[in-house]
Amino acid sequence: MHSHFKWVLLFAISITSLGMPVLASAQNVLEEVTVTAQKREQSMQDVGIAINAFTGDQMRALGVEDSFDIAAFTPGVHISGNIAGQNTQFTIRGVTQNDFNDIIEAPTAVYLDEGYIAIAQAQSFALFDIKRVEILKGPQGTLYGRNATGGLVHYVSNKPSLDEAEGYLDVTYGIFDTSANADQKRVEGAFGGPLSDTLAARVAFIYNQHDGYLDNLYPLDAVGAPPGPGAGADMGDDDTIGFRGSLLFEPNDKLSVNMSVNIVNSDLSTGPYQSKPTIGVYNADGELTNSLDVGPDETRRTICADGSDCGSDSDDNGVPDDFFNNVTGAFGPDGLIDVGRPAGADFWGYIDPDGLGWKTSGDFAFDDSAFVDTWGVNLNIAYELNDYMNLTLISDYKSYEKLVFIDVDSGPANYLANYAGVDGNSFTQEIRLNGETDRSRWVLGFFYLNIESDSDNGLKISKGGVAGPAMDVGTDALLKTDSYSLFGQYEWDLTDQLTLIGGLRIIQEEKDFQLQSGLYFGSTDARTIHQGPIFLPPLPFGLATKYAGSSSDTLWAGKLQLDYTASDHLLLYAGVNRGVKAGSFNAPLLGSYISLLFAQGNDGIPYKEEILWNYEGGFKYTMLDGRARLNGSVFYYDYKDYQAFLFTGIGGVVINADAENYGAELELQVSPFDGFDALLGVSWYNATVKDVPLLIGSSNTRNVNPTYAPEFQATAMLRYAWPVFNGLMNISGDVSYSDQFYYNLRNFDADKFDSYVMVNVGLGWANQDGRWEARFKINNLTDEKAGIQGFNIATGCGCNEISFRAPRWYGFSIRYSY
Numbered sequence: 001m002h003s004h005f006k007w008v009l010l011f012a013i014s015i016t017s018l019g020m021p022v023l024a025s026a027q028n029v030l031e032e033v034t035v036t037a038q039k040r041e042q043s044m045q046d047v048g049i050a051i052n053a054f055t056g057d058q059m060r061a062l063g064v065e066d067s068f069d070i071a072a073f074t075p076g077v078h079i080s081g082n083i084a085g086q087n088t089q090f091t092i093r094g095v096t097q098n099d100f101n102d103i104i105e106a107p108t109a110v111y112l113d114e115g116y117i118a119i120a121q122a123q124s125f126a127l128f129d130i131k132r133v134e135i136l137k138g139p140q141g142t143l144y145g146r147n148a149t150g151g152l153v154h155y156v157s158n159k160p161s162l163d164e165a166e167g168y169l170d171v172t173y174g175i176f177d178t179s180a181n182a183d184q185k186r187v188e189g190a191f192g193g194p195l196s197d198t199l200a201a202r203v204a205f206i207y208n209q210h211d212g213y214l215d216n217l218y219p220l221d222a223v224g225a226p227p228g229p230g231a232g233a234d235m236g237d238d239d240t241i242g243f244r245g246s247l248l249f250e251p252n253d254k255l256s257v258n259m260s261v262n263i264v265n266s267d268l269s270t271g272p273y274q275s276k277p278t279i280g281v282y283n284a285d286g287e288l289t290n291s292l293d294v295g296p297d298e299t300r301r302t303i304c305a306d307g308s309d310c311g312s313d314s315d316d317n318g319v320p321d322d323f324f325n326n327v328t329g330a331f332g333p334d335g336l337i338d339v340g341r342p343a344g345a346d347f348w349g350y351i352d353p354d355g356l357g358w359k360t361s362g363d364f365a366f367d368d369s370a371f372v373d374t375w376g377v378n379l380n381i382a383y384e385l386n387d388y389m390n391l392t393l394i395s396d397y398k399s400y401e402k403l404v405f406i407d408v409d410s411g412p413a414n415y416l417a418n419y420a421g422v423d424g425n426s427f428t429q430e431i432r433l434n435g436e437t438d439r440s441r442w443v444l445g446f447f448y449l450n451i452e453s454d455s456d457n458g459l460k461i462s463k464g465g466v467a468g469p470a471m472d473v474g475t476d477a478l479l480k481t482d483s484y485s486l487f488g489q490y491e492w493d494l495t496d497q498l499t500l501i502g503g504l505r506i507i508q509e510e511k512d513f514q515l516q517s518g519l520y521f522g523s524t525d526a527r528t529i530h531q532g533p534i535f536l537p538p539l540p541f542g543l544a545t546k547y548a549g550s551s552s553d554t555l556w557a558g559k560l561q562l563d564y565t566a567s568d569h570l571l572l573y574a575g576v577n578r579g580v581k582a583g584s585f586n587a588p589l590l591g592s593y594i595s596l597l598f599a600q601g602n603d604g605i606p607y608k609e610e611i612l613w614n615y616e617g618g619f620k621y622t623m624l625d626g627r628a629r630l631n632g633s634v635f636y637y638d639y640k641d642y643q644a645f646l647f648t649g650i651g652g653v654v655i656n657a658d659a660e661n662y663g664a665e666l667e668l669q670v671s672p673f674d675g676f677d678a679l680l681g682v683s684w685y686n687a688t689v690k691d692v693p694l695l696i697g698s699s700n701t702r703n704v705n706p707t708y709a710p711e712f713q714a715t716a717m718l719r720y721a722w723p724v725f726n727g728l729m730n731i732s733g734d735v736s737y738s739d740q741f742y743y744n745l746r747n748f749d750a751d752k753f754d755s756y757v758m759v760n761v762g763l764g765w766a767n768q769d770g771r772w773e774a775r776f777k778i779n780n781l782t783d784e785k786a787g788i789q790g791f792n793i794a795t796g797c798g799c800n801e802i803s804f805r806a807p808r809w810y811g812f813s814i815r816y817s818y
Contacts, residue, residue, distance in 0.1 A: 033132060036156075045620045048501070048563040048573030050137040050633040050665060052077075056130045056158070060170075061719070062734060063760055063777055065186070065208075067110070067125050067155065072736045072758065073715050074135050075683035076665050079788065080708035083271040083404050083420065086370070088788075089123050092137050093635070094661050094687035094709035095150030095612075098789075099645045099654055101587045102402075102422035102455040103479040107610070107643070109140075109148035112155050113260060115378045115396030116146045118426035118451045122374055122400050123153075125264060126240050129190040129204035131158045137665075138614045138635065139579025141557030142489045142503030146428075146449060149579040149612040159258060160192045160200035160248040167191030167818055174811020176213035177783065178358035180234045184210035184811065192246070200248045205241075212237040212367075213358065213807055214272045220361040223348045224414030225464025228526030233367045235272035235360075236806070241265050254384040261377050268370040268404065270417075273801040274360050275410035277346045278750040278794040279303060282310050282320065287695050288648070291748040291794040296344040302795055309340060312347060313649065313795035320795065347798040348413040348466075356785060358807050364407035364417040364462065369527045372402040389435040400424045403529070405460075408650060409797035414465035416650070416796075419472075419529050424453035439493040449483040458517075459589060459650065462526050472520040474530050477587035482510040489559070497566070501575070503559035510552050513585040515605070517545040517593045537590075543597045545590065547605050555580045555609060574617035581643065583609040584654075592651030592696065599697025607654050611640040628670040637661035637687075644689055644706070646745050648696060650796050659706065661687035679717040686711065694746055704747040708789075710739035710755075727767040734760050743790040743802075750800055753787025758805070773815040783808040 033044050033053040044053050052074045054062070064070050068088040071077045078091040080098040089098065090108040097107050097120075106120035117123055134154045144152055172186040185207075192202030212234030219232060226232070242264040249257040277294035284305040300309040302320055310320040342349035353359050376398035383391045401423050408416040432445035458474035461467045489503035522532025536545050561575025586605050588596060596604040618633030639659035646655050663685025671677050687709050691701040705711075714737045721730035736758045744751035759782055764775035780786075790802040 036134070045622055045629060045631075046571065048561060048571060048575075048618070050616070050618055050635075052135045052667070053132060055132045059127070059130065059133065061732065061762075062717070063762070063779055065127060067123060067127055067153075069127075070133055070135065070153075073679075073681075073717070073734070075667065075681040075713050075715060076137060076663070076685070077135060078708055078710060078713070078738065078741070083406055083789075086268055086271050086372075086404055087420075089120055090150070090153055091708045092135075092151040093637070093663065093685055094706045096706060096708050097643050097645055097654065098707060099652065100420060101457050101475075101477065102400075102420060102424065103453045103477050103587055104584065104654075105146075105451075105581070106150075107148055107581055108150035109144065109146050109152040110155075111144070111152060112262070113157055113378050114154070114380065114394050114430070115376065115398065116426065116428050116449065117398065118146075118449070119400045119422065119424055119453065122372075122398075125374070126206055126208055126242055126266070127155070128188045128206035128242055129158050129244060131156045137633075138616060139557060139577045139612055141505045141579050142487055142559045143443060146447075146483075149581045149610060157244060157246070157260070158190065158202065158204070160202040160246050162194050162197075162200045162248065162250060165191075165193030165818070168815060170813060170815040172811055172813035174210075174777075174809050176210070176806065177808040177810065178213050178215055180211065180213050180215035180358070182211035182213040182234065182237070184208070184809070198249060198251045202246045202248075204244045208238060208240045210238050212269050212272070214274070215359045216365050217353055217359055217361045218363055218365065218412050220353060220412060221348075221350050222361075222363060222412045223350075224363075224466045227364050227414050227417070227462035227465065228366070230366050231363050231526075233269055233365045235269050235362065235365050237269045237367070239267040239368065256382045258380045259378070261375070263375040264373070266372045267368045268372070269367050270362070270365045270369055271404065271406040271803070273406055273410040273803050274352060274356055275346060275350060275797075275799045276356060276750075276802060277344060277351065277798055278792065278800045279798065280310075280794040283700075285700070286320070287698060287700055288795065289694055289700070291750040291792055291800075293750050294344055294798070299340045299343050301341050301347060301798060312798070341798050345798075346409065346411060346413075348409075348411065348415075350409075350411040350413065350799075356802075360410070361412040362407050362410055363412050363414050364405065364526065366405075366527060370402070370404035372404070374401075375399050388437065389433060392430070392432040392434070394428070394430040394432070396426075396428045398426050400426075405527070406801070408459065408793060408801065409799055410801040411797070411799065413797070414462055415467050416465075417460040417462065417526070418650075419456070419458060419460055421456040421529060422453060424451065424455075426451045441491045442489065444488045445486070447483075447485045447487065449481065451479070451481040453477075453479050455587065456530055457587065457589065458529070460523065460526065460529065463524055470521075470524050472523045472529055472531075473590045474520050474534065475515070475517040475587055475589055475593065476530070476534070477585075478514045479585065480512045483582070484508045497564055499563040499565075501559065501561040501563065505557040507555040507557070507580070507582070508553075509555060509582040510550075511582075511584060512550045513548065515547040515585070515587050517588075517590045539594070539597065543601070545593055545597070547602055549585060549602075549606060551583060551606060553582060553609060555582060569622040571620040572617075573619075577614040577616065579612040579614065581610050583607050583643075586653045588653050589651030591649050592653055595649070595696050596653055604653060604696065607643060608641045608656050610643045610656070613638040624670070624672065627672055628668070630666075630668050632664070632666040634664045635662065642689060644692065644745055646692065646696065647791060648746075650793055653696060655693070657689050657692050659687065659689040661685055663687075675721050677717070677719045679715070681716075682712070682714045684712050685709075689745065692745055702747075704745060705742055707742055707745055710741040712739040713737065725765065727765055730764045730766075732762045732764075738786070743787070744792045746792075748792060750794065751790065751792050753790065753802075756784050756786040757782070758784055758786055771817050773817075775813050775815075777811055777813070779809040780805065780807060
């Protein structure tokens with residue numbers, strides 16, 4: 001597209017969509033959603049829980065393609081994770097835990113068709129043929145199979161229909177607006193219908209392919225030999241193929257059996273991190289207490305308490321003044337530099353070529369070097385025992401396999417790469433009874449969970465690199481989890497308007513864990529890991545980088561709440577909720593492991609369960625004859641032993657620290673007359689994690705903000721539709737704002753993303769019967785650099801690795817439905 005025409009089009013659509021007067025409700029965008037948050041179908045306005053829900057049509061109108069995209073439209077919900085956005089997790093009300101080892105479970109649970117996604121790094125996936133999503137805020141342990149302290153996100157796919165054949169095909173072509181000239185092709189479809197009077201089937205699929213949008217100029221400023229053939233590829237690509245097949249069997253009006261199979265494969269490039277120069281600051285005791293963005297004239301590697309240069313800690317042993325400072329010819333651009341750093345750059349003289357625009361120079365960047373494969377089977381059997389009682393059986397099996405890479409320095413020096421691999425599986429079985437009487441409703445159930453996760457995580461020193469001979473500094477961890485729980489919830493109508501709700505879950509959690517961390521000398525290919533035998537480095541005082549342990553814990557979660565239906569249009573609720581997340585084990589990278597051993601011995605490997613007491617009240621008000629809904633909530637979190645990820649050096653561990661949080665949320669949805677919809681949502685909270693050490697085992701502590709937890713968020717959406725060309729034209733715009741937030745628990749000055757505003761606009765048309773739809777869409781209209789994830793490596797490379805949401809994208813889609 002010619003640049004002048006492109007900018008005219010951008011301007012015209014933005015002015016039209018954002019300047020549209022408040023008129024009326026657009027087709028299928030903000031209709032009321034039926035949810036199953038309490039294990040039965042209810043209007044969202046009748047559920048005394050802080051909940052956001054979107055239908056599949058709404059998500060499509062909002063441009064939601066990946067599981068985590070919905071966070072941008074849900075106040076109080078953000079994203080965290082690692083691998084520059086390739087592995088992403090949800091943060092709800094500041095509750096997060098971004099340990100990048102795959103043995104962990106996230107504090108926010110994610111479900112697909114009531115099947116728990118046990119591996120935290122599997123929470124990011126492509127969405128296709130989705131009926132709705134429900135986001136529940138706060139602990140949800142009494143009713144959902146796996147308790148989570150932060151809340152849960154539940155995706156529900158479309159089921160086969162016994163009534164008629166139906167389906168659709170949706171094709172999208174788009175372009176990312178960077179010098180990499182990356183384009184996207186996306187095809188999504190589904191078809192199905194009755195095979196007989198009692199049997200129906202549905203098949204859905206997705207194909208998504210887009211090139212890397214981060215333009216890699218490597219070998220610009222290269223230091224050391226390339227890490228392998230093909231080094232220097234553009235980053236940020238995706239090549240995903242997914243399939244879902246479903247069968248529905250209903251022999252009578254009492255029995256329903258639904259079985260589905262999901263298979264998704266994604267091939268990815270190296271994670272699209274970029275580098276910014278940073279400098280660590282040490283106190284008089286030799287502890288790192290801050291890191292700063294590097295000024296243009298800065299030549300020190302780190303800053304001592306007296307202002308002198310402390311040197312680097314590039315071997316990640318927690319001690320500065322090593323490695324580069326003691327090696328003649330410290331691998332600068334000319335191969336021979338003295339102690340210090342080139343002015344304003346990282347340790348090797350690298351400065352991003354366009355100041356953190358969409359150009360970079362990275363050596364460890366390969367096409368299709370990474371993969372994420374998942375598949376699973378879900379069986380849901382629902383049987384009506386009588387007019388007052390239903391039995392539900394849900395069996396779910398999932399398999400997870402992945403290997404992904406990032407460049408630690410995110411620049412052109414052949415220094416270190418980080419890899420993360422997992423081979424895991426999970427199985428859940430839920431047996432649930434639902435019943436009701438004239439004045440009560442109840443749920444009783446049993447839940448079993450088995451997880452086996454075998455993770456490989458480490459640092460790769462490539463052949464010809466500046467960090468030493470080729471090897472993998474690897475951590476192997478195997479965690480087996482068996483969890484058994486009994487749960488129940490009872491709702492009793494004290495009066496016609498007042499309902500008492502009580503719930504309880506008793507959990508027995510068993511874990512077996514094995515860990516070893518050492519050196520592999522056989523991995524000479526940049527894209528293979530852990531080849532040959534492992535060498536465990538000898539340590540003094542009887543310490544060893546090998547561990548085996550187990551745990552057995554009895555835990556409980558509970559709920560007590562009052563719902564007051566003040567009128568047909570107003571629900572008030574208040575209650576207390578106790579959430580719990582089981583303890584587990586650390587599997588740190590070797591440098592962090594050794595630091596942990598010297599500070600705490602093996603006592604630092606296990607960490608305790610976290611307990612969250614949530615005191616919450618809210619209201620749900622429907623007005624304007626059902627054309628507007630105003631919902632709000634206030635909450636106070638009292639956290640005991642919050643599981644916080646402390647990243648130091650080039651690795652990290654989970655620690656337990658007390659925390660508190662209080663905040664409020666407000667959301668307005670209004671459709672004052674046909675053709676117009678508007679949504680406005682805001683959230684604010686004040687969260688504090690207490691007495692966090694700046695170094696593993698240190699007594700030097702401070703109170704900090706949790707990571708990936710913006711204090712204030714806001715979102716707004718306008719959509720207007722009107723008849724034209726024998727169909728319905730619509731124009732839309734949405735804006736989301738995020739306050740600044742830290743990506744490192746220590747809250748150093750350099751470890752913070754700025755606030756941002758994301759703007760998306762679109763123009764669409766559908767024919768009269770809705771079979772044909774066409775849409776032009778621009779995402780990230782202003783090309784905002786909105787931070788996603790980052791890590792502080794100031795003492796290792798004189799840099800932080802940071803990543804951003806995708807650049808401006810414009811594209812066209814066409815859809816046919818029947």
